[in-house]
Amino acid sequence: MQVLRCGRFRLELDRPHIMAIVNVTPDSFSGDGLGRDLDTAVRRAQAAVDAGADLLDVGGESTRPGSEPVSEQEELDRVIPLVERLADWAVPVSVDTFKPAVMRESLRAGASLINDINAFRAPGAVDAVRDSEAALCVMHMQGEPRGMQSDPRYDDVVAEVIEFLDDRVRALADEGVARDRILLDPGFGFGKTLEHNLALFRALDRIVAQDYPLLVGVSRKSMIGAITGRPVGERVHGSVAAALLAVGRGARIVRVHDVAATRDALKVWQAVTGIPT
Numbered sequence: 001m002q003v004l005r006c007g008r009f010r011l012e013l014d015r016p017h018i019m020a021i022v023n024v025t026p027d028s029f030s031g032d033g034l035g036r037d038l039d040t041a042v043r044r045a046q047a048a049v050d051a052g053a054d055l056l057d058v059g060g061e062s063t064r065p066g067s068e069p070v071s072e073q074e075e076l077d078r079v080i081p082l083v084e085r086l087a088d089w090a091v092p093v094s095v096d097t098f099k100p101a102v103m104r105e106s107l108r109a110g111a112s113l114i115n116d117i118n119a120f121r122a123p124g125a126v127d128a129v130r131d132s133e134a135a136l137c138v139m140h141m142q143g144e145p146r147g148m149q150s151d152p153r154y155d156d157v158v159a160e161v162i163e164f165l166d167d168r169v170r171a172l173a174d175e176g177v178a179r180d181r182i183l184l185d186p187g188f189g190f191g192k193t194l195e196h197n198l199a200l201f202r203a204l205d206r207i208v209a210q211d212y213p214l215l216v217g218v219s220r221k222s223m224i225g226a227i228t229g230r231p232v233g234e235r236v237h238g239s240v241a242a243a244l245l246a247v248g249r250g251a252r253i254v255r256v257h258d259v260a261a262t263r264d265a266l267k268v269w270q271a272v273t274g275i276p277t
């Protein structure tokens with residue numbers, strides 16, 4: 001059984017887990033950003049937990065392609081008050097950030113997981129998380145959100161993503177980060193064309209073979225839109241299908257906007273496969 005150390009929690013990953021997206025942003029690509037309205041964000045988080053979310057991922061800066069950077073203080077002002085409100089809930093709170101100062105303050109406020117699309121490469125990022133008990137999600141991205149989709153290129157996207165993740169995990173291990181805190185994520189849509197995303201999806205089992213829990217985030221993304229022809233607000237069916245396919249290939253955490261739909265789909269998948277709910 002894979003157990004992920006996640007702050008004061010121990011996640012037993014023999015069954016798939018749902019990470020609910022709680023974006024306190026004005027400009028998230030999916031249009032679900034809650035801006036700075038704290039009470040609305042708390043209600044959204046509660047609804048996600050009621051619908052079956054196992055974790056909450058709080059994001060204060062949109063990382064959609066072409067997004068404009070947000071200042072450290074603005075991100076702190078958006079994220080920390082919400083983390084403080086959620087910190088004693090019965091589910092782990094994750095914070096989606098690549099800024100070391102936001103990582104540090106989030107941990108101080110009670111976050112149990114740091115979700116870094118930049119794989120803890122920023123100067124000071126490893127220092128910010130090394131001595132905590134928090135889980136760390138290490139994600140692959142080619143380039144930066146502002147320009148990553150302009151012309152992503154790989155010789156072998158699967159091999160290069162695996163090599164990148166291996167390198168980052170080794171860097172964290174060299175700094176003393178225990179392996180039971182680490183999650184991997186191929187970073188769908190982060191410097192990838194549709195073909196790159198599909199190649200990675202088909203090879204998820206090879207990433208799983210790296211023997212770290214795998215997190216997958218494809219919810220409502222452009223790859224779902226490209227395949228289904230649906231606009232961002234009508235991608236729940238495609239997103240749920242992708243989540244099931246990812247779980248069937250070994251992903252153990254799916255990062256989603258539509259918790260209830262994903263939860264029902266996973267219940268059916270678990271009933272058929274005999275994996276405990």
Ligand SMILES: Nc1nc2ncc(COP(=O)(O)OP(=O)(O)O)nc2c(=O)[nH]1
Binds near residue numbers: 061
């Ligand atoms: N680990 C991980 N983190 C992520 N954070 C943001 C987004 C982008 O999605 P979203 O948060 O819905 O949009 P935005 O960044 O525009 O708020 N995708 C991932 C992902 O695939 N994996």
